[in-house]
Amino acid sequence: MGEGSELTKEEIGRYSRHLLIPGVGASGQRRLRNARVLVIGAGGLGSPVLMYLAAAGVGTIGVVEFDTVEVSNLQRQIVHSESAVGTPKGDSARSAIRALNSGVEVRWHDVRLSSRNAVNIFRQYDLIIDGTDNFATRYLVNDAAALAGKPYVWGAIYRFEGQVSVFWEAAPFGLGVNYRDLFPDPPAPGSVPSCAEGGVFGALCGTVGSLMATEAIKLVTGAGDALLGRVLIYDALTVSFRTIGIRKSTRAEAITELVDYDVLCGVTSTPVPVESEISARALADSLNRGEDVALIDVRMEGEWEISRLPGASRVPYEDFISGEALGRLPVDRPIVLYCKTGVRSAAALARLHEAGVASARHLAGGIEAWVADVDQTLAQY
Template identity: 55%
Template sequence: MAIPELSPAQACTRLTHGAVLIDVRQSHERAGGMAEGARGVALDELLADPAAHLPSQRQELLLICQSGKRSADAAQALLAAGYCNVASVSGGTVAWREQLLPLVQPLTDAAEQDFFDRYSRHLLLPQVGEAGQRRLQRARVLVLGAGGLGAPAAFYLAAAGVGQLRLVDHDRVERSNLQRQIVHTEASIGQAKVDSARERLLALNPTIKVEAVPMRVSAENIDGLLEGVDVVLDGSDNFPLRYLLNDACIQHGVPLVYAAIERFSGQVTVFDAGRQRGVAPCYRCLFPEPPDPAFAPSCAEAGVLGVLPGLAGVLQATEVLKLLLGIGEPLIGRLMRFDALSMQFRSSRFGPDPHCPVCAPGAPFPGYIDYAAFCRGS
């Protein structure tokens, strides 16, 4: 049976004659404005128990959504359920707004309105939605390093609404950083990187918390830094720190999102051996021994294309959000390599080392070692 459709102007007229208008959009969509006189009842709630919201099957019912499709589907379902006087508003709230018909803002406090406005594009994604965004709001992420990788990654995590970011870095901003560490500005030179980053992140999203920790990470303080953290993002640039961070994340059962860059190339992966022993590999499984320093120069020694850490950092931020939301396929057991000059991405799989001294099933935690000596080969 064809669903009757009314224009927004016709629906507005019918309201004055006693029709009931139901907005079937989700609450975050209605936060942007509803047709005046409409009641908000999300589509799934309405169809789950129509009688709870629409006791009379003879009442004239008008349904409206964003563009008209969901309301037409809902009207069809209500007709099948015995409601005999149902119509859909053609063009939905978009057309209602375009025709300058009256809109109202649902009653909500300022913080909730900010939430719905700020994350409106996330809220439209079925994989995120309001529940997922609330999960991000409660999440805590440790970003180790406020430099080339940490700068873009932290920017996007802050924008995405990750509720608490713990930034750890002992360095101060130098002019040479500004070519790639986009969280800092000329005015930040000489300032602690974590303080500079905190200012910029809160300017972008004042609803989150940013904890600035101007500290050199060591075996003595790593456990405290990992306390209460859901995911760790590794923006470090030296091998002793990477091995320390790997071991600590296994000990605490926290996933670790890793990246490294050099000149025009980079690599990204996710280590989650602490929660998935024998299934997910760790950093030591991929790199049992540190490379010869001659073959792994730092950016200060070899140089780096300014945009390259941005590319790697954004990939890291993407993996962090996937882990927090429990969506997609994280890069666990997959190493993503990319070459900016040829703009090619290659993914290769690697598995856990059954003899790994840190993450092998049943292996007791060996404790933290002298990582600098380990990386020197002494």
């Protein structure tokens, strides 16, 4: 990234605290002004990243975001406000950035990042920042960044723990590593809960997002040593940091093309025969007729405490994976499994079918379908 023209008097006044720092100075500030940084997602991590990049004077900030602001976002996604609920996240983030720094150009990419558009979007920027919360998008960002020849900052959060690293396949001096060197294979579907399923401590997003913004600014200005080849792990409960090294994995295949990442990571539900699914309305009709159905909730305890179907019992998904669930299920009545969206219940159902419980079914669309089609008073999360 070049430095461009000299800073104006107004810029000197605004960024004076940067100009005083050895390793940043006027040269680094000019690089920030010339930099084009793309942030994937304006959510928990994207929020603090976007605000600190804007405050730092990054000249062009891109935002890839197609979702809308929900009330549940406000606990951690500080770039949005109550007045933005129901509006596009990208529009809300753009307004917040402009309110903080009118000198920043904001490019909102109102699309779902996919194998069809990722590389073309990435090539418009110098640096990518990935704050997404699902494995399919993380592998997509990694592979697209490698094909576009771009470095990227990665962050992840779950409950009270966060992780940050820098990946750059084409890094000089043989330091090139990518996300597949850390995770050669995606986890089994349902084995790693998302933040929507397992929760996240709101202030953790600020800590990890600030670390991600720090790495991005360091990469642009050339200050310090980047987290390339290292993963920083933060535990908010113990207030501890530790760093682990990353080496090129012998299992990680060369990245030559983009694939279907939903299939790779098992985002789509485990295939279920039509006769083994039941819709929310059909289940409600069955219960209203007084049919004796064993409703089995496979979600985590925190989800169970928020809301549940009437008369349900909880047998967590992990027990289906280990086989312990078989001894806890009724044998004298029909079984219907459910989760939040139908992904985990479909996977648990497959385990039951493998064990010979062929009559078991699952609720298509999960408790979200129940709320949409049967009982809108049930709490959502």
